[in-house]
Amino acid sequence: MNYGNINKVNNEIQKLWAKGLGYVASEHVYKFKDYSESVFDTQIESKYWLAHNLHSHVPDIKHISVLASWYGLVLVPMLYHYFGEINIDLYDVDEYTTDIADYIWNEYPKVNVYTKDVVFDDIDYKGSVLINTSCEHMMDMKLITNDHKDKIFVLQSNDNANVKWLHINCAMDVDELIKQSGLTDIMFSESKEIYEHKRIMIIGKHDAPVSPPERAWKYLMTHSDSGRRPQTESSEVANYA
Amino acid sequence: MQAVSVKVGDRYGPEFVNQIYRRLLSFNKDIVYYCMTDDRKGLNKNIEVIPVADEFGDRKWWTKIELFKPGVFDEPTLYFDLDCFLHQSPWELLQNYNKDKLGVLKTYWFSDDVATKIHQCTVNTSVMMINENNCEPLWKECEDNMEKIYKSFYGLDPWIYRRHLNDTYFFQPGLTYSFKHGCVFPNDTESNKLRMVPVCVFDDVQNRDEILNELWQYK
Numbered sequence: 001m002n003y004g005n006i007n008k009v010n011n012e013i014q015k016l017w018a019k020g021l022g023y024v025a026s027e028h029v030y031k032f033k034d035y036s037e038s039v040f041d042t043q044i045e046s047k048y049w050l051a052h053n054l055h056s057h058v059p060d061i062k063h064i065s066v067l068a069s070w071y072g073l074v075l076v077p078m079l080y081h082y083f084g085e086i087n088i089d090l091y092d093v094d095e096y097t098t099d100i101a102d103y104i105w106n107e108y109p110k111v112n113v114y115t116k117d118v119v120f121d122d123i124d125y126k127g128s129v130l131i132n133t134s135c136e137h138m139m140d141m142k143l144i145t146n147d148h149k150d151k152i153f154v155l156q157s158n159d160n161a162n163v164k165w166l167h168i169n170c171a172m173d174v175d176e177l178i179k180q181s182g183l184t185d186i187m188f189s190e191s192k193e194i195y196e197h198k199r200i201m202i203i204g205k206h207d208a209p210v211s212p213p214e215r216a217w218k219y220l221m222t223h224s225d226s227g228r229r230p231q232t233e234s235s236e237v238a239n240y241a
Numbered sequence: 242m243q244a245v246s247v248k249v250g251d252r253y254g255p256e257f258v259n260q261i262y263r264r265l266l267s268f269n270k271d272i273v274y275y276c277m278t279d280d281r282k283g284l285n286k287n288i289e290v291i292p293v294a295d296e297f298g299d300r301k302w303w304t305k306i307e308l309f310k311p312g313v314f315d316e317p318t319l320y321f322d323l324d325c326f327l328h329q330s331p332w333e334l335l336q337n338y339n340k341d342k343l344g345v346l347k348t349y350w351f352s353d354d355v356a357t358k359i360h361q362c363t364v365n366t367s368v369m370m371i372n373e374n375n376c377e378p379l380w381k382e383c384e385d386n387m388e389k390i391y392k393s394f395y396g397l398d399p400w401i402y403r404r405h406l407n408d409t410y411f412f413q414p415g416l417t418y419s420f421k422h423g424c425v426f427p428n429d430t431e432s433n434k435l436r437m438v439p440v441c442v443f444d445d446v447q448n449r450d451e452i453l454n455e456l457w458q459y460k
Contacts, residue, residue: 030358139392169392
């Protein structure tokens with residue numbers, strides 16, 4: 001695939017969608033509405049927004065896992081446009097969705113599709129970046145980020161609570177999504193209006209664990225009257241550490 | 242014979258509870274009917290009240306998980322949502338009773354394809370069969386992961402379908418129907434039609450209260 005030009009991405013999305021369409025028609029006709037919605041302009045805009053900003057903040061990525069990925073029809077080509085043909089793992093709980101996605105991506109050896117429940121299954125995610133563009137569909141993401149403190153998370157949610165059955169845990173603004181995520185080192189946070197609703201995105205990770213010497217230094221700073229670094233015996237630092 | 246309903250908050254008045262009790266009495270004078278509620282005001286004095294707190298915000302139907310607590314009932318007990326109507330005796334629902342599993346409705350009014358691919362769920366908890374300890378796995382998961390469950394599932398139906406299908410059994414087809422969607426696919430799917438079938442569920446029916454009021458007038 002050549003994604004040198006963003007218009008080519010749209011062409012790729014169209015080709016992939018057309019490829020899957022025949023399979024949906026023959027094997028999963030009841031998924032047609034769902035499949036059609038996966039390439040709405042709102043999807044294009046929000047995934048472009050994601051890939052562009054992820055690349056700005058984390059330009060060198062080799063492997064990405066996508067939670068609640070749906071068909072990956074828009075997101076994968078957008079990521080390939082910015083990062084080249086990297087490894088991308090798609091996780092979705094719905095077996096019909098992943099069957100369709102398996103067909104769409106069957107000629108892309110670096111795209112793997114898994115039928116997994118990201119809420120309840122214990123998953124060994126590969127790669128340095130985890131993406132979830134459906135945070136409004138599930139529990140607070142802190143329940144996942146806390147188990148993967150070495151990963152960078154890209155999270156999208158929205159404030160549209162009117163989608164009955166599905167939009168269960170919306171976020172009204174960036175602060176709420178950050179709180180839901182439990183992330184402490186936020187590289188990017190923004191919201192934008194997309195089709196009458198606010199879409200929210202954050203990119204971040206957990207603060208790096210504090211190393212023992214640094215912990216000792218912080219301890220001494222907070223216990224020093226002057227607030228300046230006190231003169232201490234190196235053994236004192238070592239003992240605390 | 243035992244039955245139970247749950248009423249929390251002010252979405253349903255006491256008349257919904259009393260009318261189900263009245264219908265149950267017409268089929269069995271010895272019925273013991275429980276109401277799990279945060280407000281007993283207006284309930285028929287012969288209804289056995291089980292106090293429960295209103296803890297689930299605008300999705301009060303999650304209070305139904307209190308039914309799953311082991312030991313609440315000491316014998317097979319049929320649960321009915323308050324917007325059900327009992328045309329006939331519901332005890333036929335016990336004909337394939339499995340003492341170790343939770344009995345639930347299957348959405349027989351949809352084809353399996355429509356149920357699983359569009360609604361992602363074949364379970365309907367408007368009517369259930371509960372006994373002393375047939376819901377232990379469900380109760381345990383609620384105790385361990387309630388926040389995760391509540392924030393990941395709109396209601397009990399998709400939760401049970403995705404997490405506890407092996408802990409449930411379905412009632413036989415033809416004993417319950419959906420006023421909006423019909424009784425059994427593909428032969429009996431006419432919409433918005435009353436049937437002489439034991440139990441009617443009124444999920445997603447806009448003029449539900451009006452229809453129920455009319456049905457309640459019949460002796």
